[in-house]
Amino acid sequence: MEATLLLVDDEPKVLDVMSLFLKGEGFRILTARTGREALQMTEEHRPDLVVLDWMLPEMSGLEVCRELRKSYSVGIIMVTARTEEADKIVGLEVGADDYITKPFSLRELAARIRSVLRRVQGRTEEPQVLRRGDLTIDEAKFRVWKGDQEVILTPTEFKILVTLAARPGTVYSRLQLLEAAMGESYWNYERTIDTHVSHLRKKIEDDPSNPKYIQTVYGVGYRFGDRL
Numbered sequence: 001m002e003a004t005l006l007l008v009d010d011e012p013k014v015l016d017v018m019s020l021f022l023k024g025e026g027f028r029i030l031t032a033r034t035g036r037e038a039l040q041m042t043e044e045h046r047p048d049l050v051v052l053d054w055m056l057p058e059m060s061g062l063e064v065c066r067e068l069r070k071s072y073s074v075g076i077i078m079v080t081a082r083t084e085e086a087d088k089i090v091g092l093e094v095g096a097d098d099y100i101t102k103p104f105s106l107r108e109l110a111a112r113i114r115s116v117l118r119r120v121q122g123r124t125e126e127p128q129v130l131r132r133g134d135l136t137i138d139e140a141k142f143r144v145w146k147g148d149q150e151v152i153l154t155p156t157e158f159k160i161l162v163t164l165a166a167r168p169g170t171v172y173s174r175l176q177l178l179e180a181a182m183g184e185s186y187w188n189y190e191r192t193i194d195t196h197v198s199h200l201r202k203k204i205e206d207d208p209s210n211p212k213y214i215q216t217v218y219g220v221g222y223r224f225g226d227r228l
Contacts, residue, residue, distance in 0.1 A: 003117055004028040006047040008038040008064070009079070010056055018051070021106040027113070035059030039067055042074065049075035049116055051109070052096075062094050069095035073142060075116040075155050079104075095199070097156045119155040119181065130165050132224065133213065135204060137165055146204055156181050157200045160193070164214060169226035171217045197222060 005027045009015050012033070019029045030045055032038040035056045042050065050068065054061040065076055078099040097116045100109060130137040136145040139162060144151045153161065159181040164172065172180075174193040181196070201208040212225050 002026055002028050003048040003113075004030065004045065005113065006030045006032060006038060006041055006045070006050045008032045008035070008050060008056065008061070009053040010034065014053075018106065018109070022110060022113075025110045035061070035064040038064050042068060042072060046072075047074060049077065049113060051077050051079060051113070054078055054080035065094045065096055069152065069154065071152065073152055073155065073158070075113075075119070077109075077112055077116060095154050097154050116155060119159050130162070132165050132168065135165070135213065137162060144204070151203050153200065153203065154196075156196050157203070160196055161200060161204070161214075164222060164224035168224045171220055171223045173221040177222065193222075 005022060007015055007018050007022070007029060008031075009018070010033050015031045015033070019031060023029050030041055030047055032041050036059055038050065038052065041047070052061045052064055056064070061078060061080075065078065068074060068076060076096045076098075078096040079102065080099060081102045097119070098112050100112055128139055130139070134147045138144070142155075142158060144153055144158065144161065160177055163177060163180045164170075177193050181193075197214055198208075201211050201214055204213055205211045215223050215225055217223055
């Protein structure tokens with residue numbers, strides 16, 4: 001089944017060019033020109049992934065990203081002209097799964113879209129339901145519960161959690177987690193794992209400053225607690 005993409009940009013020509021190319025790549029395309037329209041389209045059509053421009057009128061791409069993350073596990077790629085590492089980290093912290101900086105090639109955009117979609121849809125092993133403490137992780141349904149409360153995770157956060165929770169006590173380096181969650185093409189962004197882990201802890205830990213699930217192994221990486 002073809003994936004549905006929501007492209008969000010306030011420039012009609014940009015939307016037209018991206019839409020034409022990505023339709024040719026086999027995707028179903030929806031478009032929005034404002035942040036509020038993007039939220040409405042997501043509610044009505046539930047796209048598989050949103051390509052979201054940072055600079056939008058009235059409501060910025062970052063604000064849209066925050067709102068999407070409150071209710072949806074949709075993949076999000078931020079498009080930005082900002083090249084500073086701090087700006088990219090901000091995008092990841094609010095819930096983006098990836099970012100691409102202008103100018104970019106449409107082939108690169110398509111490759112990044114497929115990479116994020118694989119984190120949500122691709123499964124190389126039989127999906128299972130993991131129960132760890134008061135967490136329930138359903139791989140097949142891409143859903144997580146803490147007790148009776150569902151926790152909304154980004155695709156990257158979900159993949160990190162599944163990787164760690166599948167083997168409690170096993171220590172993973174940042175590079176290993178990066179490869180598992182995002183693929184080897186992202187090796188140069190090893191430290192972004194810290195950002196995703198921090199965001200994940202805020203969602204699943206009772207006390208993020210003293211985590212019982214995702215524990216830091218200083219100088220090495222992270223492990224999932226094995227005494228739960």
